[in-house]
Amino acid sequence: MISCFGVHYEALNLFEKMKDSRFESNSVTLTAILASYSHSDLVNEGKKIVNSIRSSYSFEPSVEHYPCLVDLLSRVGCFEDALELINSMKKVKMVPPAGVSLAGSSVYKNIETCEIAVSHLFAMEPAYASNYIALCSIYESRGMWKDAYRVRLKIRRLRLDKTPGCSWILIGGETHTLSRKLEFLCW
Known part of the structure; x- marks a missing residue:
């Protein structure tokens, strides 16, 4: 609880x-x-x-x-x-x-x-995409664009993919799945 x-x-x-x-x-x-x-x-x-x-x-x-x-x-x-x-x-x-x-x-x-x-x-965890994404977000929040770009290139080079999230909702006794594929942006 x-x-x-x-x-x-x-x-x-x-x-x-x-x-x-x-x-x-x-x-x-x-x-x-x-x-x-x-x-x-x-x-x-x-x-x-x-x-x-x-x-x-x-x-x-x-x-x-x-x-x-x-x-x-x-x-x-x-x-x-x-x-x-x-x-x-x-x-x-x-x-x-x-x-x-x-x-x-x-x-x-x-x-x-x-x-x-x-x-x-x-x-x-060298292949865990979320670690790279978190670092990239931190660099971006500080305006460190070159560092963010370097991390994004590494994500692409390593071909990392983040597992898409999903949610379930029960409507009228039937379960429905809501999901969205997350894509990485690369400049």
Whole structure:
């Protein structure tokens, strides 16, 4: 339910009610609440949860928890803290959450952090079109047209294609699919 509430403050209220009723939170519950904290810009609460996982919940923070905290830190502009957390993850041989640091960096258009995150992303997922599209969008938002053009050329050269999204709607007991093929523009 927390995950379904997402960014809504009801997720945070539900989590508090769960704690008050002594309901035992598991790794999935904490990941969902951390994502809610991230989208609500609640930095101190997110840090508190991650720091208390061992003592309060009796398990180790996992690769699912740290990306939420990195995302939270980068969304509120704490890029150095986010990069420090990513680097500490590398030291314990945990895969750094480059994708979420890219998402947070893109919100604040922090090119340096984006480029660091993208270098990790490209190494981990070299054929994932969305990484290239995100970087291209960030360059375009800053008016860095030559850099955006270079990324678009790379998309074409690698022949990357983004999976089209689709939605389903139920009308009169019959399911209808709505989809649209996304095409890349190349100047």
